[in-house]
Amino acid sequence: MGAAVLVEYIPLMVLFALALAVVLAIVFVTPLVGPKKYSEEKMDAFECGSDPIGQARSRFSVKFYLIAITFIVFDVEAVFVIPWAVIFQDLGWYGFGVMSFFLAILTLGLVYEWKSGGLEWD
Amino acid sequence: MEGSVPLEWYLILSAAIFAIGGVGVLLRRNAIILFMCIELMLNAVNLTFLAFSRYRTGALGALDLDGHVMSFFVIALAAAEAAVGLAIILSIFRHRRHINVDDGNLLKN
Amino acid sequence: MNGISQISLAELRLLAPMLVVTVTGIAVLMLEVFQRSAMSRRYQAWLSVIGLGMAGLDTLYLLARGTEAFAMSQLLYMDGFGFTLDLVVLLGGALAALIAPAYLESHRLERGEYYGLVLFSVVGMMVMNHGADLFTIFMGLELMSIPIYCLAGYFRHSSASAESSMKYFFLGAFASALFLYGIAFVYGMTGTTSLVGVSRVMFSGLGSVDVAGAEAYAASSGFVEYVGLGAEGGPLFALEFLPAMAVLLILAAMAFKVAVVPFHAWTPDVYSGAPSSVVGFMATGVKTAAFGALVRVFMVGFFDQPARLSETGWLSVFFWLALISMVLGNVVAIVQSSVKRMLAYSSIAHAGYIMVGVVGASYSPEGFLQLESVLFYLLTYTLGTVGAFGVLAWFGKRGEEATTYEDLAGVAKKYPGAALAMTIFMLSSAGIPPTAGFMGKFYVFKAAVQTGETAMIALAVVGVLASVSGVYYYLKVIMAMYMKTPRREVHGVAGLELKTALVVCAMGTLLLGILPGIGLGISRAGVLSFLGAPPQVRVELNKLRAPVEAGRAELGAPE
Numbered sequence: 001m002g003a004a005v006l007v008e009y010i011p012l013m014v015l016f017a018l019a020l021a022v023v024l025a026i027v028f029v030t031p032l033v034g035p036k037k038y039s040e041e042k043m044d045a046f047e048c049g050s051d052p053i054g055q056a057r058s059r060f061s062v063k064f065y066l067i068a069i070t071f072i073v074f075d076v077e078a079v080f081v082i083p084w085a086v087i088f089q090d091l092g093w094y095g096f097g098v099m100s101f102f103l104a105i106l107t108l109g110l111v112y113e114w115k116s117g118g119l120e121w122d
Numbered sequence: 123m124e125g126s127v128p129l130e131w132y133l134i135l136s137a138a139i140f141a142i143g144g145v146g147v148l149l150r151r152n153a154i155i156l157f158m159c160i161e162l163m164l165n166a167v168n169l170t171f172l173a174f175s176r177y178r179t180g181a182l183g184a185l186d187l188d189g190h191v192m193s194f195f196v197i198a199l200a201a202a203e204a205a206v207g208l209a210i211i212l213s214i215f216r217h218r219r220h221i222n223v224d225d226g227n228l229l230k231n
Numbered sequence: 232m233n234g235i236s237q238i239s240l241a242e243l244r245l246l247a248p249m250l251v252v253t254v255t256g257i258a259v260l261m262l263e264v265f266q267r268s269a270m271s272r273r274y275q276a277w278l279s280v281i282g283l284g285m286a287g288l289d290t291l292y293l294l295a296r297g298t299e300a301f302a303m304s305q306l307l308y309m310d311g312f313g314f315t316l317d318l319v320v321l322l323g324g325a326l327a328a329l330i331a332p333a334y335l336e337s338h339r340l341e342r343g344e345y346y347g348l349v350l351f352s353v354v355g356m357m358v359m360n361h362g363a364d365l366f367t368i369f370m371g372l373e374l375m376s377i378p379i380y381c382l383a384g385y386f387r388h389s390s391a392s393a394e395s396s397m398k399y400f401f402l403g404a405f406a407s408a409l410f411l412y413g414i415a416f417v418y419g420m421t422g423t424t425s426l427v428g429v430s431r432v433m434f435s436g437l438g439s440v441d442v443a444g445a446e447a448y449a450a451s452s453g454f455v456e457y458v459g460l461g462a463e464g465g466p467l468f469a470l471e472f473l474p475a476m477a478v479l480l481i482l483a484a485m486a487f488k489v490a491v492v493p494f495h496a497w498t499p500d501v502y503s504g505a506p507s508s509v510v511g512f513m514a515t516g517v518k519t520a521a522f523g524a525l526v527r528v529f530m531v532g533f534f535d536q537p538a539r540l541s542e543t544g545w546l547s548v549f550f551w552l553a554l555i556s557m558v559l560g561n562v563v564a565i566v567q568s569s570v571k572r573m574l575a576y577s578s579i580a581h582a583g584y585i586m587v588g589v590v591g592a593s594y595s596p597e598g599f600l601q602l603e604s605v606l607f608y609l610l611t612y613t614l615g616t617v618g619a620f621g622v623l624a625w626f627g628k629r630g631e632e633a634t635t636y637e638d639l640a641g642v643a644k645k646y647p648g649a650a651l652a653m654t655i656f657m658l659s660s661a662g663i664p665p666t667a668g669f670m671g672k673f674y675v676f677k678a679a680v681q682t683g684e685t686a687m688i689a690l691a692v693v694g695v696l697a698s699v700s701g702v703y704y705y706l707k708v709i710m711a712m713y714m715k716t717p718r719r720e721v722h723g724v725a726g727l728e729l730k731t732a733l734v735v736c737a738m739g740t741l742l743l744g745i746l747p748g749i750g751l752g753i754s755r756a757g758v759l760s761f762l763g764a765p766p767q768v769r770v771e772l773n774k775l776r777a778p779v780e781a782g783r784a785e786l787g788a789p790e
C-alpha cells in the first residue's frame with residue numbers, strides 16, 4: 001500500500017486542477033480584459049428586474065427556526081428506519097415489533113409537539 | 123486492498139477536521155459558528171469510526187460493522203443536540219438581540 | 232432470524248426501574264399537554280416522586296437479591312454497583328421534583344416539562360451507572376445531559392438562565408465530542424467498545440492475569456496483525472501514543488462532567504444562572520452518574536498496571552486532579568459573595584474529595600473495596616447539596632433569587648425551620664460531626680490512608696486541611712442567617728413538597744451521620760457485586776464475598 005497504488009486517483013486530481021484553473025481564470029482574468037462601463041442601473045441590487053424592495057438582509061421569522069428544529073428531530077429517524085427497511089424480511093416480526101415500538105415513541109413526541117402548539121403557524 | 127486510500131490518510135483528515143472544529147469552539151464568539159464547529163467535531167469522529175470500520179473489514183478481513191452502527195447513533199445524537207442547541211440560541215437571541223457568546227457576561231462577578 | 236439477539240423477558244425484568252422512570256416521564260409530558268392550562272401541576276411532582284419511588288423500591292429489591300447479570304447483548308451490567316448508584320440518582324431526582332412546585336409557581340413557570348426532563352435525565356444517569364460498553368455510557372451521558380441543558384435554561388424570562396444554559400450546552404457538547412473521539416480511537420485499536428474487551432485487547436500481555444485469553448482474543452480480533460506484527464496493511468503510524476491519547480480524551484470528558492479542576496471553569500457560571508432546584512439536581516445527579524461511569528471505565532477498561540500505575544498513568548493524573556480541586560475549590564469559594572457561586576466552588580472541592588476515594592481504591596486490587604467510600608460520599612453529598620439548594624429555592628422570588636449572603640440575613644427569625652435545615656446542610660458540607668458529611672469525608676480519606684503510600688497519606692492530609700479551611704465559608708452562611716439583621720423584608724415561598732424534601736434531606740443527613748452503617752452497608756453490597764472487575768480484583772472481592780454468600784445461602788434467600 002502507499003502512494004504508488006493511488007494512480008487511479010490521478011484523473012480526479014487532474015479534474016480538480018482544471019476546475020481550479022477555470023475558476024481562477026474567471027475571477028482574476030475577466031476584470032483585467034473585460035470592458036468596464038458603470039451605470040446606476042447596473043450597480044443597483046438585482047431583484048428579478050423590478051425595483052428592489054426593502055433591505056437585502058431581512059430577518060426570518062422565528063417560526064422558521066421552530067419548524068427547522070422540529071424537522072431535524074423527525075428527519076433523523078430515517079437513519080434507523082432505512083437499515084431496518086433494507087433487511088426487514090430477515091428481521092421478521094421481531095424486528096417489526098421493535099421498529100413499531102420505536103416509531104410509537106416518536107409518535108408520542110409528535111403528539112406532544114402538536115398539542116403544545118409547535119405545529120401552529122400563528 | 124490494492125488501490126485504496128490508506129487508513130492513515132483518513133485519520134489525518136479526520137484529525138484535521140476535529141482540530142478545526144475544536145479550535146473554532148475555543149476561539150469563535152458567534153453561537154451559530156460555535157455550533158457548526160461542534161457539528162464538525164462530531165462528523166470528524168464519524169469519519170474516524172467509518173475509516174476504522176472499513177479498515178478492519180477490508181484489510182483485516184473481519185466483518186466489523188460496529189463503526190457504522192456507532193456513526194448512526196452519533197448522527198441521531200447530533201440531531202438531538204442540534205435541536206436543543208438551536209432552541210437555546212433562540213432564547214439567548216430573544217434576550218440580547220445578538221448571539222455572541224462572551225458578550226454581556228451577566229454571570230461573571 | 233439469523234444471528235439477531237432478542238431481548239428476553241428476564242432482561243426486561245432487570246430493566247424495570249429504568250422503564251418505570253421512562254414511562255412516568257412520558258406520562259407526565261402527555262398529561263401536561265392534555266390538561267387544562269389553568270390547572271395546578273402540583274400532582275405532577277407527586278406523580279414523578281411515585282414513579283421514582285417505585286423504581287427505587289424495585290432497585291432495592293434487585294440489590295438485596297444480589298442480582299448480577301448482563302442485559303441488552305452485554306451492553307449493560309445489572310450489578311450491585313449500578314443499583315447502588317441508581318438509588319442515589321433516584322433520590323436526587325425525587326428531591327429535585329419535590330423542591331420544584333412552589334419554586335416554579337413563584338416564578339410563574341409551572342409547566343410539566345420540568346418533571347419530564349428530570350425523569351428523562353434520571354434514566355440517562357441510570358444507563359451510565361450500568362454501562363458495560365463505552366458507547367452505552369456515551370448514550371447515557373447524552374440522555375442525561377440534553378435534558379439538563381434544557382433545565383438550566385428553564386427560566387425563559389431570565390437572561391442569566393439562558394446564558395447559563397448556553398454555556399453548559401457548548402462546553403458539554405465539546406466534552407461529548409472529545410469523549411466520542413476517544414471512543415473512536417479505542418474502537419480502532421481494539422475493534423471493540425466493550426469495557427472488558429478493551430482491557431483484554433489493549434493490555435494483552437501487559438500485566439493481565441488472563442494472558443492466554445487475551446492472546447486468543449487478540450488473535451481472533453486481528454489485533455496482533457493490527458499493531459503491525461506482520462500486518463498486511465502496514466503498522467499504524469505512531470501507535471504508541473494512540474492508547475494514551477484515547478485514555479486522555481475520555482478522561483478529559485469525564486473530568487468535565489464531574490467538574491474537577493482544570494475542567495471546572497463552567498461550574499460557577501452555570502450554577503449561578505440556572506434555577507436553584509435544577510442546580511441541586513445537576514450538582515448531585517450528574518456527579519453521581521459521571522463518577523459511576525468514570526470508575527467503571529477506568530477500573531474495568533484501563534485497570535492494567537502500565538495504564539494505571541506508570542509515571543504518566545491515569546492514577547497519577549487522578550491524584551493531581553483531586554489535589555488541585557480540593558485546594559482551589561476551597562480557596563476560591565472563600566472569596567465568593569454569592570452563595571450560589573460559593574456552593575459551585577464547594578462542589579468542585581467535593582468532586583476533589585470523591586476523587587481522593589477513587590484514587591485510594593484504585594491504588595491496589597486489595598484496596599478495591601474502599602470504593603464503598605465513594606458511593607457513601609455521593610449519598611451524603613446528594614442529601615446535603617440538594618437540601619442546600621432547596622433552601623435557596625425557598626427564598627427565591629420572581630425575578631430575583633436568594634443568591635448573596637445578605638439575602639439570607641435574618642432568615643432564622645422568620646423561618647427557623649429553614650434556617651435549621653440549612654445549618655444542618657452547611658455543617659454536613661463542611662464535614663462537622665455528627666452529620667453525614669463528616670462520615671463521608673472520614674471514609675474517603677481513610678481510603679487514601681489505607682494504601683500506606685506516603686503520597687496518598689499526604690493527599691489525605693491536604694484534603695483534611697482544605698476541608699478545615701472550607702469551614703469558614705459554610706459558617707458564614709449560618710452566621711448570616713442567625714446573626715445579621717436583614718436590610719429588607721425576608722420573603723420565602725415554600726409548599727408542602729419543599730418542606731418534605733428538606734425534612735428528608737435533614738433527617739437523612741443526621742441519620743447517616745450518627746448511624747453511617749446503614750449507608751455504608753448498602754455501599755459495600757454494591758462494591759462487592761461489581762461486575763466486570765479485572766481478574767486480580769475479582770480474586771480479592773471473592774474472598775470478601777464468601778461469608779456474605781454463605782450467610783445468604785443459610786437464610787435461604789432466593790439467588
